[in-house]
Amino acid sequence: MSGPLQTEMETLLQQEFTPGRLNVINDSASHHGHSGDDGSGESHFTVVIESDAFTGKNRLERQRMVNRALGDIPGQRVHALAIRAFAPGEAVA
Template sequence: MGTRVAEEIEDLLRAAFAPTRLEVINDSAKHSGHSGDDGSGESHFTIVIESAAFVGVSRLERQRMVNRSLGDIPGQRVHALAIKASTPD
């Protein structure tokens, strides 16, 4: 358990951004029993992504781009996403 959503996030981000670095870290265990923990083991994630698609784009817009690429995952299927989006420099 705990890999289905992570794999879907990875697939969507690879397709949208062709990242040079991508890590999808499941942080759900750290939030067990807290608000937003639905017991699925897939409620909280950190995304570390590096892509040329972010060149010239503000930090906030990078986060918006990532969220848009994930469709209904943020806020509906996953309670919390921490996004660290950078350019390959």
């Protein structure tokens, strides 16, 4: 079940990128008790996203695009965010 922050992230990314694939994975449980674990259960995430918007962009540009779309979430409301952004046709594992 998605928490409110995960749902917000999914909504923002859907609106910005209209992705063909989107997985926002809550990794917080595996970081329980570690640095950055605020006890909310929503402190660490992985985003796997595929969108036409990433075509012709390098990895850093794609990560910046995702971070911009998420506004104040990365670094302020979420301790850690791993981003795997792909263009259609690229290998998505």
